[in-house]
Amino acid sequence: MDYGKERVVALVDMDCFYVQVEQRLNPALRNTPCVVAQYKTWKGGSIIAVSYEARAHGVTRNMWVDDAKKLCPDLQVARVRESHGKADLTHYREASVEVIEVMSRFAVIERASIDEAYMDLTAAVQQRWKNMPDQQINPCLLRTTYIQGYPQSGQEPSADDDSSQVDDSIMDKEQRRSIGVQQWLASSSIGEQNSAEMQLTVGALIVEEMRAAVEKHTGFRCSAGISHNKVLAKLACGLNKPNRQTVLPLDSVAELFSTLPISKIRNLGGKMGASITETLGVANMGDLTQFSQAQLGQHFGEKTGF
DNA sequence: CATTAACATATC
DNA sequence: GATATGTTA
Structure with missing residues (x-):
């Protein structure tokens, strides 16, 4: 092999798992632009899951509900259960x-x-x-x-x-x-x-x-x-x-990587990816082929997968 | 105050 | 084992 x-x-x-859970429970939410949000007081609460219909209006995760309603006026909102003042994800x-x-x-x-x-x-x-x-x-x-x-x-x-x-x-x-x-x-x-x-x-x-x-x-x-x-x-x-x-x-990986930002790879979406991009002066995954394993290991440590 | 919570891994 | 750090959704 x-x-x-x-x-x-x-x-x-x-x-959009949390949305699907709420939609199963409440059929009125199915096939509609809707979100799941936690907490209510600050700007209507923060959004933690978004249906694909709502995404089409530009609604995203971690947006405030009040802001999302401006993008999508008929947005429906399901609320995360709260116990002792904290979001409860048991459901x-x-x-x-x-x-x-x-x-x-x-x-x-x-x-x-x-x-x-x-x-x-x-x-x-x-x-x-x-x-x-x-x-x-x-x-x-x-x-x-x-x-x-x-x-x-x-x-x-x-x-x-x-x-x-x-x-x-x-x-x-x-x-x-x-x-x-x-x-x-x-x-x-x-x-x-x-x-x-x-x-x-x-x-x-x-x-x-x-x-x-x-x-x-x-x-x-x-x-x-x-x-x-x-x-x-x-x-x-x-x-x-x-x-x-x-x-x-x-x-098919080489062609995909040729235009794929390094940040799209799991675990490289944060500081690690930024440091690779910065240190080597490259943007895409495919660009990494021009460096040897030793070169990559030199700057990005043995512990982190090189 | 204004994400926030969960999870994995590194470090002490 | 607790605590800090990084990453994701």
């Missing part, structure tokens, strides 16, 4: 347990926060692959999956149709997604069996099923990233939200 492709790792992240913790229970049927999970969990799917993928008689995957089983880097421009979506081109101007996002999956399946099934690419695809299949089970049993929707390690899975998860999942093959 190629270096860096040993495992299949996924990160599942609930979409959301209990909903989190419901989700974790369903996910745990599919794999051993590592709870990363109240609304996200990592999982190593390597063993589950091997099992599943073994039990797939024709070892083929129907693209309709990857209904909500994006393959990062696909479709590749200048390639045809199918072997017997050499007239079609990948044309953004006439294709909507769903059509493009679907063509990308087809192209990926066509190109990753040739070559060695059970390749790293095929393992990611089987991982995506398992995560599709896991996410469907979570929605069926809890009513909550989520997004996911599937790749070879936790950092890439987390990055992938953010590429197509909400209610979608993204496979990030190692071969």
